[in-house]
Amino acid sequence: MSWRIKRKKRTFLIPAIFSLIILSFFVFLFSMDNGDTYKKNNQKTNSNIVFTDKENVYEKIKQKDIIRYLIIGDSIGQGDGAATEFKWFNQLSKKLETTNGVISFPYKITTPGSTVFNGWFDFQNKDFNRDMDLVFISFGQNDQNIMSENQFGAVYESLIRKVKSKYKNAEIYTIIESSIQAEKMPRIIKELSDYYGTTVIDTRIAFKESSKDYKTLSFDGTHPNNDGYTLYSNYIYNHITKRLSLNPVVNVDVNKRNLYSNSSIYQEAKLTSAFEELKEGAKSSKIRFNGSYLGLSINKNSSGGKFQIYIDGKFIKELSSYNKFPITHKVLIIDELSDTEHILEIRLPDSNKKIDLKGMITE
Structure with missing residues (x-):
């Protein structure tokens, strides 16, 4: 009788121990980096892919390491106009995996709808707690009619320097967007890329070499469609492989x-939440600020309208807070101000x- 009881206890313990082992295994999996089932500190996974923090992106591709890349950009940067699987970065990641055996x-x-000023501000206020191997900067289309050439160049340069200061081993690819026709913004991007040694990706060349009309490669005349973003991904991948060979x-x-x-x-971007909503019936609002430049964070929606900006009593520009869908844009208003106190006035x-208005962006 006692033997049977012991046997039952043993029979009960075996599945319990087995269940504990299985549970421990899953706890181990979920404790891995970013939930992506890859180990850090140069330890190999079952797929023999290694994660390291020291090599540059090209060395990692050769070693079939995991790579992480960051896109700082506007709607073209995020692939608007294409189905999910055809967005240029998804195609690029797939190509790196199928051709090079690299998980990215x-x-x-x-x-x-943003400008480089928007990206410059958001980059300083967003931290993924991850090191990046490759950074794409994609602006220019929206900047053409909002920022002066000097403003665009100054902010773009600051963004390059801040990216490299934060991600010291990262390669930087500066994208010239396919929809840009005038040369003023591309010229600045090329100038800065030559000066700092970043890689220019002029996607207009890929579109021209395709010998296809832009309308057939575009979703709306500006944003590429599925075929257009395929040109993006192929052109970027070709630059990566060319650099890889060097x-x-x-x-x-x-x-x-x-x-x-x-x-x-x-140098720094500080958002001062000092505005209240200018509601119906309001004519104007004034506020004091200090700094050499001024930006505004504008909450846009379908109820928005035009408003005029005055600084120290002088008209600067007219903007609009209208947008079909809710979105927040950070817009550079003016720079080259004396580093003293100024008065901002908003007139409706x-x-x-x-x-x-969400607030002012100042030093």
Whole structure:
């Protein structure tokens, strides 16, 4: 009788121990980095892929390591206009995996309709707690009619320097968007890329070499469609493989003097939430600020309208808070101000419209 009891206890213990082993295994899996089942500190996984933090992106591709890349950009940067599987970064990741055996993870700091000032601000206020091997900067289309050439160059330069200061081993690819026709923004991007040694991706060349009309490669005349983003991914991948064959040293010297003298004022970005919503019936609102430049964080929606900006009593520009869907844009208003106190005034030509300003962006 006692033997049977012991046998029952043993029979009960075997599945219990087995269940404990299975549970421990799953706990181990979920404790891995980012839930992606890959180990850190140069330990190999079952697929023999290694994660390291020291090599540049090209060395990692050769070693079939995991790579992470960051996209800082606008709606083209985030692949708007294409189905999910055809967005340029998803196609790029698939190509790296199928051709090179490399697993890659894209991260994004992107806002539709934004300028490089928006990306510059958001980059400083977003931390993925991950090191990046490759960073894509994709702006220019929206900047053409909002920022001056000097403003665009100064902010773009500051963004390059901040990216390299944060991700010291990262390669930087500066994308010239396919929809840009005028040469002023591409010229600045090329100029800065030559100066800092970043890689220019002029996607307009890929579209031209395809011999296809832009309309057939575009979703709406601006954003590429599925076929258009395929050109993006192929063109970027070809640049990666070309660089790969050269065994390049990734080095951007952020200690060089600024190419754009005004770039030095774009050191920090502070959002001051000092505005209340300008509701129906309001005519104007004034507020004091200090700094060499001023930006606004604007909550846009279908109820928004036009508003005028005055600084120290002088008209600067007219903007709109209208957008078909809710979105927040950070817009550079002015730079080259004296580093003293100034007065910002917002005037509403149409007091029936509602203007929602999230705050000021200053030093």
